[in-house]
Amino acid sequence: MNIRVWSLAPLLILAQLGVCAPVPAADEIPTAAAIRERVAAASGAVPEAFREIDETTSSDGTTTVEHDYRRGKDFRFVFDNGPFHTERGNRDHEAWHMNDNGQVIIDQSDPGEASVDPTTTTVSAVSSPTVGYIIATLNARGNGIKEYVDGAAWRVVRRESITPNGTIVTTYDDVRSDHGRTFAHRVHVDNGYAHTSSELHIVEYVPSEVAANDVQIPTPRRTLVTFPKGVTSVELPVKFGRSHVYVRVNIGNRGLDFVLDTGASGITIDSGVARELGLTEYGKHSAVTAGRYTTARTIVPEMHVGDLVMHDVAVQEIPQGWQTASDVKEVGLLGFDFLAELGVTIDYEHERVTVVPGVAYAPPTDRQTVAIDVRIGSGQPRTNVTVNGALGERWVLDTGGAGTFMIFDYFARRHPEALKDRGGGRDGPERQLYGIGGAIPAKAYQIASLKLANLNFVDFVGYRVTGSSSYASNVDGLIGADFLRLFTLGLDYQNSRIYLVPNRAGRAAMGIRE
Secondary structure (H helix, E strand, C coil), rough: EEECCCCCCCCCCECCCCCCCCCCCCCHCCCHHHHHHHHHHCCCCCCCCEEEEEEEEEECCEEEEHHHHHHEEEEEEEEEEECCEEEEEECCCEEEEEEECCCCEEEECCCCCCHHHHHEEEEEEEEECCEEEEEEEEEEECCEEEEEEECCCCCEEEEEEECCCEEEEEEEEEEEEEECCEEEEEEEEEEECCCCCEEEEEEEEEEEEECHHHCCHHHHHHCCCCCCCCCCCEEECCCCCCEEEEEEECCCEEEEEECCCCEEEEEEEEEEHHHCCEEEEEEEEEEEECCCCEHHHHHEEEEEEEEEEEEEEEEEECCCCCCCCCCCEEEEEEEEECCEEEEEEEECCCCEEEEEEECCCCCCCCCEEEEEEECCCCCCCEEEEECCEEEEEEEECCCCCCCCEECCCCHHHHHHHHCCCCCCCCCCCCEEEEECCCEEEEEEECCCCCEECCCCEEEEEEEEEEECCCCCCCCCCCCCHHHHCCCCEEEEEEHEEEEECCHHHHHHHHCCCC
């Protein structure tokens, strides 16, 4: 999996100039809701529609120009950063985004039936960096948001986003009146997660009419994966290993092995191989998945995957510092951006992968087929899984994940009652698994029941990630290749669905005799 974390500075922070006041006594501290009401009242009315242009310069060497459009509750934000163009927005309560490769994805929300990470909101008085209040909304591990509010001017002057892998500190200044509102026109971000700093300036803010077309969900900018003329089905050049499916990709005159990875939110390439190919790096920064590593974006002029061709492909550079097969040198991940436009059939039993254009994909007709609804807005197919009776809605079906299943901290801290070992873990010591960024501290567990759709896997052994910094995003866990290889997989991202057809091994494991 390749999980990216993005931090975007808030669009506007409202303010009103004033003089400092003494730190209030404990019995004078208002509620969080009352403070936010005062901040909103101090700003002036928000117009029904407006346009805004922002420019952000970063210590990673990049400059981003942002065009924002708001029309009632609908909005569209457009970002241009060197050769990269991305967008995000909300239209008629439907969230969406456009990725680096011009693909448009609807961000389906969770069903909302699983328990959420509980947080506690507190308000306390402070004298620094301002005289006023801190509104802190934190979970049991102390992660979450702290907002520092000037108690005289009634404006937010500082915001801290506390993550397991670093704190992102945002400060606001150049506060002035602009078209009837008072807000900060400069935003500084010290990103302790990415190890970067940036400065955002509001170049233009204009309350005005915004046309409906300006906030529409855009059409994709292009088709990334192209088939030969007249060809509608292609068998990929693949090799099946114990845990992974390796795809031969040709870049220039080099043949390279990539892992076909539904858990990867994009396409990645090893940093060293990118340098060997002479690819230009953009926006080098730090990130954390299994462990901390250095990453950047780059563009591959042309990639051939069998008969398929991709041009000017935006990919993420990562250190591919692990190998999962002795006879394969894997140098990247073929993830979401490659899979998004295709209908894909992964036949583990016969070791074949075939693809068709996404609009031409036909669901399997086998009567034992299990259809699973997935949400792909994150770039990963997420679905509902119940472990020992505890429901999680953010489980990733991950062809790049070794083993049967892996439980992340987000699920474990909400459902300690589900972490009952039936003996297969044998109360053994922690083990070191490996992923992007390094080692993953993990402990084996044998669970009584794992339910996926109408499937119930009994007494399987998997792992719980015990390191607080590995896979620390709000994802419950992953279903890995040792489960998935019991089936022929059908990936239908166009309709947010994955199909599982039991193969011979799967039918034997499930007791299907016909």
